[in-house]
Amino acid sequence: MTPFTTLSAIAAPLMFDNVDTDAIIPSREMKSTGRTGLAEGLFAGWRYVEGRVPNPDFVLNRPEYAGARIIAGGANFGCGSSREHAVWALAEYGVRCIIAPGFAPIFAANCIRNGLLPLVLPGDVVESIAGREVHIDLAAQTLTCGKQTYSFPIEAEARDMLLEGLDAIDLTLKSRPAIAAWTDADRVARPWIYL
Amino acid sequence: MARTLADKIWDAHVTATTPAGSDLVAIDRVFLHERTGASALKSMAAAGRPVVDPARVFAVMDHIVDTRPGRGDQTLMQGGQAFITETRAAAMAAGITLFDVTDPDQGITHVISPELGIVLPGCTLVAPDSHTCTQGALGALAWGIGSSEAEHAMATGVLRLPRPKTMLVRFDGALRPGVTAKDMALALIAAHGAGGGAGHVVEFAGSAVLALDIEARMTLCNMATEFAAMAAIIAPDEKTYAYLTGRRYAPAAFDAPYWAGLHSDEGAEFDRTIVIDASAIAPMITWGTSPEHAIPIDGVVPSGPARAHDYIGLAPGAPIMGTPIDVAFLGSCTNARLSDLRRAAALAKGRHIAPSIQKALVVPGSSAVKRAAEAEGLDKIFEAAGFEWRMSGCSLCFFAGGESFPAGSRSISSTNRNFESRQGPGIRTHIASPEVVVASAIAGAIADPRDLEVQA
Numbered sequence: 270m271t272p273f274t275t276l277s278a279i280a281a282p283l284m285f286d287n288v289d290t291d292a293i294i295p296s297r298e299m300k301s302t303g304r305t306g307l308a309e310g311l312f313a314g315w316r317y318v319e320g321r322v323p324n325p326d327f328v329l330n331r332p333e334y335a336g337a338r339i340i341a342g343g344a345n346f347g348c349g350s351s352r353e354h355a356v357w358a359l360a361e362y363g364v365r366c367i368i369a370p371g372f373a374p375i376f377a378a379n380c381i382r383n384g385l386l387p388l389v390l391p392g393d394v395v396e397s398i399a400g401r402e403v404h405i406d407l408a409a410q411t412l413t414c415g416k417q418t419y420s421f422p423i424e425a426e427a428r429d430m431l432l433e434g435l436d437a438i439d440l441t442l443k444s445r446p447a448i449a450a451w452t453d454a455d456r457v458a459r460p461w462i463y464l
Numbered sequence: 465m466a467r468t469l470a471d472k473i474w475d476a477h478v479t480a481t482t483p484a485g486s487d488l489v490a491i492d493r494v495f496l497h498e499r500t501g502a503s504a505l506k507s508m509a510a511a512g513r514p515v516v517d518p519a520r521v522f523a524v525m526d527h528i529v530d531t532r533p534g535r536g537d538q539t540l541m542q543g544g545q546a547f548i549t550e551t552r553a554a555a556m557a558a559g560i561t562l563f564d565v566t567d568p569d570q571g572i573t574h575v576i577s578p579e580l581g582i583v584l585p586g587c588t589l590v591a592p593d594s595h596t597c598t599q600g601a602l603g604a605l606a607w608g609i610g611s612s613e614a615e616h617a618m619a620t621g622v623l624r625l626p627r628p629k630t631m632l633v634r635f636d637g638a639l640r641p642g643v644t645a646k647d648m649a650l651a652l653i654a655a656h657g658a659g660g661g662a663g664h665v666v667e668f669a670g671s672a673v674l675a676l677d678i679e680a681r682m683t684l685c686n687m688a689t690e691f692a693a694m695a696a697i698i699a700p701d702e703k704t705y706a707y708l709t710g711r712r713y714a715p716a717a718f719d720a721p722y723w724a725g726l727h728s729d730e731g732a733e734f735d736r737t738i739v740i741d742a743s744a745i746a747p748m749i750t751w752g753t754s755p756e757h758a759i760p761i762d763g764v765v766p767s768g769p770a771r772a773h774d775y776i777g778l779a780p781g782a783p784i785m786g787t788p789i790d791v792a793f794l795g796s797c798t799n800a801r802l803s804d805l806r807r808a809a810a811l812a813k814g815r816h817i818a819p820s821i822q823k824a825l826v827v828p829g830s831s832a833v834k835r836a837a838e839a840e841g842l843d844k845i846f847e848a849a850g851f852e853w854r855m856s857g858c859s860l861c862f863f864a865g866g867e868s869f870p871a872g873s874r875s876i877s878s879t880n881r882n883f884e885s886r887q888g889p890g891i892r893t894h895i896a897s898p899e900v901v902v903a904s905a906i907a908g909a910i911a912d913p914r915d916l917e918v919q920a
Contacts, residue, residue: 285769285771286658286659286754286769287658287659287753287754287756289881289883291862291881291883291884291885291886292883292884292885295863295885296862296863296864296865297541297863297864297865299499299864300542300543300865301543301546302502302503302506302546302547302550302551303503304503304507304611314884314885314889344657344659345657345658345659345692348658348659348690348692348754349594349881349883350594350862351592351593351594351608351609351610352499352500352610353500353592353610353611353612356610371659371662371692373659373689373692374662374663374692374693374694375594375608375609375610375689377663378609378610378613379610379612379613382610382612382613383612424484424486424626425484425485426482426484426485426486426624426626429484437612437616437624438511438513438615438616438619438620440624441488441616441620441622441624442619442620444479444480444488444622445620447479447480447488448479448480448488448490448620448621448622451479451480451490452479452490452621455490458722459720459722461584461714461715461720462492462520462584462587463517463519463520464519464520464713
């Protein structure tokens with residue numbers, strides 16, 4: 270996975286609340302059991318008008334935001350379906366970071382597993398930086414926009430995984446002996462769990 | 465120290481703690497479905513990672529299976545058959561248990577897991593489906609994850625997660641007649657926002673929750689993901705153990721000390737607490753494009769985001785009741801269990817849907833629910849009332865590219881999401897209880913089920 274260290278880009282504004290994963294990637298755009306070929310379906314319901322013609326009003330179709338690497342969004346971003354295709358589609362399009370006042374938990378976890386930073390800042394700050402060039406430094410947990418620098422919170426484990434581009438499964442498999450010992454004891458304690 | 469139920473289950477599953485402070489939490493049960501199952505299993509196979517304990521992993525065909533009678537692997541979704549056949553092949557190769565299209569136990573994951581006693585109080589259960597929180601109604605810690613996390617759980621037996629925050633949502637008092645668990649969930653989300661649960665494990669408690677039967681508890685917990693909660697949980701009680709006893713995968717008896725400790729201790733501290741007066745809740749319905757856009761059915765459309773008003777085509781100040789509807793859907797992991805269908809049928813009996821209704825579907829939550837409903841003659845009641853009686857699956861809870869409603873139609877739906885285009889491009893969805901769905905289908909417009917007398 271590509272590590273996430275620093276990023277400088279314009280934050281494309283998608284400034285409304287409850288952007289759901291059906292909007293990010295409509296189910297009808299999930300056409301195969303693979304994880305690629307999804308960027309074209311990103312925001313398909315908003316991005317295209319009849320006949321799959323680009324909708325000139327949609328933010329990513331405006332020249333200044335085409336190929337955006339950062340999206341600034343509203344509260345509860347990524348709510349709805351757990352489909353990881355939403356994050357795969359964003360990543361394939363080139364998005365590396367979403368800035369919002371809050372994220373739906375499954376979406377945020379999916380971001381981290383795919384090297385995208387779900388960056389939480391207060392709503393008024395997100396409003397003020399939307400549409401502007403920002404610089405993100407993950408190790409320092411800061412976002413700079415113009416002369417303003419803001420600190421943002423992130424779980425230590427998530428930060429480290431992103432910074433180093435780590436694969437969570439590889440990392441966890443290193444703890445296999447501890448997990449196996451726990452499971453052996455649990456088989457005795459809760460035999461009904463083991464089918 | 466006094467602990468919450470969620471913390472007790474979490475503590476009982478911590479196999480190790482990482483240097484950064486996350487826990488490696490043992491996962492007791494994993495469910496997959498055909499929409500993402502093949503993808504996860506194929507990715508693991510490609511990486512040379514076997515499923516660590518296939519006996520505790522289950523796959524279900526529910527998301528895109530056809531629900532028309534006589535179905536096979538064919539589905540109206542273009543390319544949909546590949547999701548089914550590839551999931552079947554990958555499940556067989558991995559040695560996991562598959563509830564296939566024609567299996568008598570087939571059904572929506574969150575309906576069949578409790579039916580078969582796969583979910584148990586005090587267990588951890590995950591699935592790449594946001595409505596996995598439904599299963600917390602049985603006292604389990606159950607939550608939705610992405611495909612990568614599903615692979616992680618299958619390959620390692622654990623997930624690596626920081627300990628979640630906890631929230632207590634207490635419904636005091638008693639529900640009034642005609643008010644259901646669906647209305648409780650919508651009332652909560654309307655009052656505190658679709659982001660109100662913000663990653664917490666929400667424990668539902670209070671007299672109105674205890675009074676719910678197990679199926680209604682599932683409806684309540686189902687909607688926790690629409691509240692942005694990580695999971696929902698209800699402490700198991702006699703009803704829970706009575707419900708699970710004798711189910712195929714459940715233990716013969718629930719007599720170990722483990723079961724007795726599955727409750728939040730007196731004085732346990734939650735990160736947040738919300739108290740709601742259940743007696744003040746009315747039948748709810750959504751007016752907009754988020755579950756937080758819910759109002760009492762006798763209310764008026766409030767002033768909300770302009771794009772929501774534009775999409776749904778209702779102006780602020782308009783009464784929601786009497787809004788003409790075009791299609792009706794009774795189904796989903798929220799409201800398609802036998803008790804839901806019984807209550808709906810009681811209202812449909814001896815009545816007929818309005819001539820203006822272009823399509824009305826009843827889709828049982830599982831094949832077992834379908835058989836049980838047919839044994840009681842509910843299918844005949846629905847068909848006589850003008851509804852189509854379908855086979856079990858997720859169906860038109862969401863649009864996958866196959867079957868849909870007529871373009872732009874207004875839908876009354878017992879599902880969980882009223883997002884833009886969720887049920888098909890341009891479809892305007894109003895979510896509500898099964899009772900409201902039936903009453904509205906009969907009236908041809910949004911209607912209050914309390915105005916209908918139940919036929920004997």
